[in-house]
Amino acid sequence: MNNPTTTNLAVTAVVLVWLLSRQLAERPLRERSPIGLVLLVIGAVETGAYVTSSPLSWRDGALVVASLAVGVVLAAVRAFTVRLSVRGGQVMRQGTVLTAALWIVGLGQHFLIDTAVTAQLGAVTVLFYFGVVVLAQQLVLVRRAAVAGLSGR
Numbered sequence: 503m504n505n506p507t508t509t510n511l512a513v514t515a516v517v518l519v520w521l522l523s524r525q526l527a528e529r530p531l532r533e534r535s536p537i538g539l540v541l542l543v544i545g546a547v548e549t550g551a552y553v554t555s556s557p558l559s560w561r562d563g564a565l566v567v568a569s570l571a572v573g574v575v576l577a578a579v580r581a582f583t584v585r586l587s588v589r590g591g592q593v594m595r596q597g598t599v600l601t602a603a604l605w606i607v608g609l610g611q612h613f614l615i616d617t618a619v620t621a622q623l624g625a626v627t628v629l630f631y632f633g634v635v636v637l638a639q640q641l642v643l644v645r646r647a648a649v650a651g652l653s654g655r
Contacts, residue, residue: 510625525597538636545630581642582603608646
């Protein structure tokens with residue numbers, strides 16, 4: 503696995519499987535997502551290193567931003583496919599098959615930018631993408647729970 507593209511795709515696959523397993527399991531809803539922040543920071547460092555060595559055109563940057571915007575919209579939609587309940591005084595969350603499908607659609611649209619931008623930009627920015635969309639979904643889930651009057655406190 504000396505090829506950076508192969509390594510990025512392997513990391514992407516591992517992170518996606520891990521995220522999907524967490525999304526589909528019933529778990530407590532947290533106010534904050536440390537996972538989202540970690541992915542965002544690691545992704546920002548990777549993206550920054552790539553951009554330093556391979557500057558992006560304005561078009562490349564715009565397409566990455568567009569992909570992130572689509573990802574945030576899909577994250578908001580995906581948040582409404584997650585079941586919320588209260589168990590033992592704690593708000594619980596559990597994704598559905600539709601949640602998983604929307605994760606795959608979102609990742610697919612992000613990798614589509616590779617067809618129109620600097621080589622492997624989708625793969626390089628994928629952890630940043632994951633961080634942004636995890637945080638967006640989390641914000642919508644927390645807001646949904648608040649609006650529904652669910653409280654774990």
